[in-house]
Amino acid sequence: VGARDSEDGFCEVFDRYAPAILRYAQRRLDSREAAQDVVSETFTAAWRHWDRRPATEVLLPWLYAIAGNAVRDQWRSAQRQRRLTGRLSALRPAASGGDPGEGVVLGRSISQALAALPEADREVLRLVAWEGQTDARMLGLALGLRPASARSRVLRARRRLRALLDEADNPGRGPAAQVPAASSRGHGTEA
Amino acid sequence: MFPRVSFSNAVSDIKTLLSDADPATADLDDATRAWLVDTRQAITAQRRGPGRRRARAQVTRPSRRRRFAGPTLIGVATVAVAAAVALVLLPGSQAGHGGGQGGVKLAAWSVIKERHGLVKVTIRELRDPAGLQKTLRAAGVPANVRFVHHFFQPPNSVHLPKGCLAPQMSDKAIATLMAKIEPSNISVPSADAVILRSSAIPHGLGMYLKAWAPKPGTQSAASLSMETDLVQATPQCTG
Numbered sequence: 001v002g003a004r005d006s007e008d009g010f011c012e013v014f015d016r017y018a019p020a021i022l023r024y025a026q027r028r029l030d031s032r033e034a035a036q037d038v039v040s041e042t043f044t045a046a047w048r049h050w051d052r053r054p055a056t057e058v059l060l061p062w063l064y065a066i067a068g069n070a071v072r073d074q075w076r077s078a079q080r081q082r083r084l085t086g087r088l089s090a091l092r093p094a095a096s097g098g099d100p101g102e103g104v105v106l107g108r109s110i111s112q113a114l115a116a117l118p119e120a121d122r123e124v125l126r127l128v129a130w131e132g133q134t135d136a137r138m139l140g141l142a143l144g145l146r147p148a149s150a151r152s153r154v155l156r157a158r159r160r161l162r163a164l165l166d167e168a169d170n171p172g173r174g175p176a177a178q179v180p181a182a183s184s185r186g187h188g189t190e191a
Numbered sequence: 192m193f194p195r196v197s198f199s200n201a202v203s204d205i206k207t208l209l210s211d212a213d214p215a216t217a218d219l220d221d222a223t224r225a226w227l228v229d230t231r232q233a234i235t236a237q238r239r240g241p242g243r244r245r246a247r248a249q250v251t252r253p254s255r256r257r258r259f260a261g262p263t264l265i266g267v268a269t270v271a272v273a274a275a276v277a278l279v280l281l282p283g284s285q286a287g288h289g290g291g292q293g294g295v296k297l298a299a300w301s302v303i304k305e306r307h308g309l310v311k312v313t314i315r316e317l318r319d320p321a322g323l324q325k326t327l328r329a330a331g332v333p334a335n336v337r338f339v340h341h342f343f344q345p346p347n348s349v350h351l352p353k354g355c356l357a358p359q360m361s362d363k364a365i366a367t368l369m370a371k372i373e374p375s376n377i378s379v380p381s382a383d384a385v386i387l388r389s390s391a392i393p394h395g396l397g398m399y400l401k402a403w404a405p406k407p408g409t410q411s412a413a414s415l416s417m418e419t420d421l422v423q424a425t426p427q428c429t430g
Contacts, residue, residue, distance in 0.1 A: 007235050014231045022223070023215040040230055047234045110212040129209035134202045151198050158201040161208065 010050055014043055017060055020131070021067050027130055028071045034078075038070040054141075061133060061141035068123075068142070113164040121157035128154060302326045305386075313384040314402045314417060323400075324430060331389035333397030333429040335422055340404060351399060351420065355428035358396055358421050365421055372398070373419065385417060397424035 021042050025035035045066050046053065054062050114122050124143065127133040133142055139150040196204065219227075299316035300323050310330050312323075317338035324336040335355055351357060358365060371391040387398065399420040422428050 010235060011231060014227075014234075018227050018231070019219055022219070022227070026215040027213070036226065036230075039227070040234070043230070044234050044237070047237065110209060125205055125209060128202055128205045130213045130215070134206075136198065154198060154205070155196070155201050158196070158205050161205070165208070 006050055010047055013046075013059060017063055018043065020060065021063055024064060024067050024131055025071060025074075027126055029074055031074075031078075034074045038067055038074060041070040041073075042067040058138065058141055061138045064127070064131060064133070064142040065144060109165060109168050113161055113168065116164055117157065117160055120153065121160055124150070124153045124157045125161060302330050304330055308388055308390040310387045310389050311384055312387065312400070317402060317404055327398070327400075328430065332387055332392065333424040335397065335399045335428045335430075337399075337401045338403070339401070351422055352428070354425075355399060355422040356425065358423055360421075368393070369419075369421065372421075385419060395424055397422050397429040 018039055022035060022039050025038035026032075029035050029038070042063055046063060053059065114125065117125070124139065127139060127142055131142075133139045136147040136151040136154070139145070139154065140147040143150055143153070145153065299318035300312070300314045302323070303311040303313075305311055308331075310327070310332055312327065314323075317340065320336040320338045324334050327334040327336070335352060337352055360368070368391070372388055373385065374388060385400075392398065399422045400417065401419075402417045
């Protein structure tokens, strides 16, 4: 494959998927600049590795996986910035869990339920609902999990979300399912 | 307790629950479309291959832990690295594969002492961390080097490795010191490299240098990334 063909192929993929990657980043970050950085970093990495890109049908989850790393970089950067400046406690005394993704504005009850979930559950829910990754294999590629693990995570995340929403609708009944405290652990390493 | 549902029903339920909460449904505006075109052109203007500069400008972050490397292809060594100002070359482990196509076989990592007390560390493959640690020490940089295979950076990676203690300094003081050790005004020649000013490392302190990448052979998002931090230079940590 010649350099010209490679560039044409890359440009085609960029034009097709860059808007999706931008939205992916916007859903997870509350800064327009940070979301644009994610797009830039994701496609720069894809361009570098273009000769080793996966098959066409799994390009999008491959890009989501790269973008996921870039998003987590942005989160960490934001957390460090807050820690260094000491502004977090002054400006957001009610912040919980320290997850920058919570800054994204969602519907009230859904937002509260998502915020109470572990990040691993939140991420799989976002991928299914908003990125349309509804195939276990594609989800696994995007999350760095085996398809079976991705499938389990979807079921678990849905069960926990339902439990939290049920608890919100029926306060005092107690949680219908045990939901552990939000944790930074849980990003897939089970490839 | 909720009844068990099938995978497809769970997917449908999730989509129904979250469909109205999507925070990014608006069409792209003209400015964003123009920005995407510019970004695509900036990326394709770069040559492909490992260790290239990022498309976007490096932004100095007042961070205790700086991650400077973008994704770098593992196991394909087709790039000749020019080290025009290198005075002393301390080669590391030889890479296991040459990348085919007549590519140049590069060391898995290299440590180059440059002018003005600068030490350039380049990592291409996650091999022989102990050797790199020993070589860095010989170059005047006490260090704890960890190479790990992760698809993503593990969320708990901000923790220092076992046996290493953080310096007894405030985050602000650490950030200031790190800015001296990793001068932001010195251009890093490639994305898989870091330049350290060994003379700026106070006695009793050392560098924690961690590099991670997916397991060899995994296809998704092949990348190698690095981060650094300060540690107390102790026999248990930096050797």
